[in-house]
Amino acid sequence: MSKHEFSIDMACEGCYNVVTQVLNKLGGVQFKIDLPNKKVCIDSEHSVNTLLETLRKTRKTVIYLGPN
Template sequence: MTKHEFEVAMTCEGCSGAVTRILNKLGDEVKFEIDLPKRLVWIESEKDVDFLTDTLKKCGKEVKYNGTK
């Protein structure tokens, strides 16, 4: 699976919790890590980047795709 890095404008545990809830809805199709202090989210998935970006935007935060890692 490809590992993608996103910057998400998270400022608190509530923000990272919202991201976690949204990504958990995708089930086993994704694996993810969140680094709140750096405001980064890494997602391992075969889904396309546009789908993952749109999914992250559902938490109401600004999202920027940084590329694959």
């Protein structure tokens, strides 16, 4: 599994819940959400493109920060 870090424009618990929902639907991922710093660390075998595509379903601004 590879670890990847993303910056996501999250402002509240609702944003946290939306990110959690889309990642749980993808399956095969373990993740930690750091709401105060607006970061998500994902441990997954999915490609970065698949993870970006999934996170963009939240309709939030998503930036790939690199491997973690």
